[in-house]
Amino acid sequence: xxxPITFQVxxxxxxxxxxxxxxxxxxxxALKDHxxxxxxxxxxxxxxxxxxxxxxxxxxxNEIVNIxxxxxDVNNIIFTSxxxxxxxIEVKDEGENxxxxxxxxxxxxxxxxxxxxxxxxxxxxxxVVAGGDIIVFGKIRGVVHAGAGGGSSEAxxxxxxxxxxxxxxxxxxxxxxEEDSNIKxxxxxxxxxxxxxxxxxxxxx
Amino acid sequence: MAGKSLVITSGKGxxxxxxxxxxxxxxxxxxxxxxxxIDADIGLRNLDVIMGLENRIVYDIVxxxxxxxRLEQAxxxxxxxxxxxxLPAAQTRDKTAVQxxxxxxxxxxxxxxxDYIIIDSPAGIEQGFKNAIAGADFALIVTTPEVSAVRDxxxxxxxxxxxxxxxxxxxxxxxxxxxxxxxxxxxxxxIIEILAVKxxxxxxxxxxxxxxSNRGEPVVxxxxxxxxxxxxxxxxxxxxxxxxxxSLQESSLFSKIKRIFNFS
Numbered sequence: 298x299x300x301p302i303t304f305q306v307x308x309x310x311x312x313x314x315x316x317x318x319x320x321x322x323x324x325x326x327a328l329k330d331h332x333x334x335x336x337x338x339x340x341x342x343x344x345x346x347x348x349x350x351x352x353x354x355x356x357x358x359n360e361i362v363n364i365x366x367x368x369x370d371v372n373n374i375i376f377t378s379x380x381x382x383x384x385x386i387e388v389k390d391e392g393e394n395x396x397x398x399x400x401x402x403x404x405x406x407x408x409x410x411x412x413x414x415x416x417x418x419x420x421x422x423x424x425v426v427a428g429g430d431i432i433v434f435g436k437i438r439g440v441v442h443a444g445a446g447g448g449s450s451e452a453x454x455x456x457x458x459x460x461x462x463x464x465x466x467x468x469x470x471x472x473x474x475e476e477d478s479n480i481k482x483x484x485x486x487x488x489x490x491x492x493x494x495x496x497x498x499x500x501x502x
Numbered sequence: 503m504a505g506k507s508l509v510i511t512s513g514k515g516x517x518x519x520x521x522x523x524x525x526x527x528x529x530x531x532x533x534x535x536x537x538x539x540i541d542a543d544i545g546l547r548n549l550d551v552i553m554g555l556e557n558r559i560v561y562d563i564v565x566x567x568x569x570x571x572r573l574e575q576a577x578x579x580x581x582x583x584x585x586x587x588x589l590p591a592a593q594t595r596d597k598t599a600v601q602x603x604x605x606x607x608x609x610x611x612x613x614x615x616x617d618y619i620i621i622d623s624p625a626g627i628e629q630g631f632k633n634a635i636a637g638a639d640f641a642l643i644v645t646t647p648e649v650s651a652v653r654d655x656x657x658x659x660x661x662x663x664x665x666x667x668x669x670x671x672x673x674x675x676x677x678x679x680x681x682x683x684x685x686x687x688x689x690x691x692x693i694i695e696i697l698a699v700k701x702x703x704x705x706x707x708x709x710x711x712x713x714x715s716n717r718g719e720p721v722v723x724x725x726x727x728x729x730x731x732x733x734x735x736x737x738x739x740x741x742x743x744x745x746x747x748x749s750l751q752e753s754s755l756f757s758k759i760k761r762i763f764n765f766s
Contacts (some may be wrong), residue, residue, distance in 0.1 A: 400698055401660075402659055402670070403656040403657045403662075404657040404660055405660050420696060421656070421696075422653055
């Protein structure tokens with residue numbers, strides 16, 4: 298059965314969307330269950346409750362807020378009726394590693410706390426943010442950020458062809474040299490931080 | 503009889519969507535298919551001008567969805583081909599005047615009557631785009647050999663996939679063989695490598711396009727060897743025919759494309 302509540306990571310926090318067609322009691326129960334199992338889910342971030350398309354009464358909204366207060370260390374609870382942008386692709390969390398078997402196109406964004414493995418390309422205008430490593434069996438031409446969100450500076454980015462618009466590891470940002478690369482063949486490379494700088498070397502197994 | 507609906511879209515403006523719709527539509531009609539063109543660019547309609555049918559508009563697409571007239575009343579028959587129709591956009595309204603669901607129903611209705619429905623999408627990714635793709639079975643993306651146009655095409659392909667329109671194909675418009683030869687222009691190979699979709703056609707840059715647009719006479723009507731022939735070939739490919747890509751006076755480029763995509 299489809300859950301009456303869904304979560305999405307947005308720019309400024311986390312958006313909790315309530316299914317407009319679900320019964321209020323089911324929404325309440327699902328939210329309560331989630332609060333009980335994931336108390337720290339929102340620690341340090343804002344929680345947006347998306348009430349677009351739904352018609353709750355004031356006291357029902359009150360009940361929702363009261364349940365949501367059960368999350369520890371959440372900054373603010375804010376109601377919103379904005380339709381959540383669909384740029385962020387929902388990918389099933391496979392524990393620490395996320396495997397994506399497709400090419401990411403301009404405007405598409407993946408954000409994960411663990412490692413991200415992509416079989417396909419990251420096209421210009423696409424963005425991948427990972428708490429851990431980013432490994433791409435394809436070309437990186439978009440923006441990649443490994444070791445994001447307080448992740449390790451040991452994180453690295455590996456790709457069959459590394460031509461990112463911008464490459465970030467932990468808190469360091471690098472962009473490739475201005476001149477065009479004329480290398481048409483694939484050339485596996487690995488980017489990592491050494492002596493406080495982002496370095497790129499040929500990736501050899 | 504159930505017709506096929508296809509949307510011509512691009513993301514970026516000015517790459518030649520409307521010209522492509524007018525020419526492919528006319529070419530399909532010349533092949534004796536029954537065709538209806540829909541201008542989904544409400545508020546900024548152009549397709550009627552390029553088809554030379556501007557002065558025949560009485561009712562438009564908004565009149566149809568608002569039930570001010572019947573669908574048949576709004577359809578304008580082309581002055582050259584009796585099996586070609588245009589459903590014009592409204593000029594005095596905006597994109598919010600039509601909802602995707604209404605568009606879907608409209609296309610469904612038209613499919614009973616014609617072989618091909620070609621929808622001219624506005625630039626952008628907002629409601630006008632969503633309306634345009636709502637009733638489409640297939641999508642053709644028009645791009646030019648410019649980095650910004652290709653970037654937008656890539657974005658559009660992603661959005662189409664999200665909407666369940668699978669395997670869009672690409673038309674590369676306004677390619678200049680001399681510039682490609684000199685290495686001053688993105689090659690077809692470069693573009694296809696980024697977009698990773700099937701190539702539907704290559705249209706060379708041709709000054710006659712501007713002339714024919716201004717006159718309201720799609721270039722396929724004339725025996726034009728460059729752009730006109732390219733559009734005719736695309737129309738034939740749409741009907742399922744295998745047609746070789748026209749040579750851009752540069753055999754090496756041509757053979758490269760064939761190698762990558764195994765067109766025979």
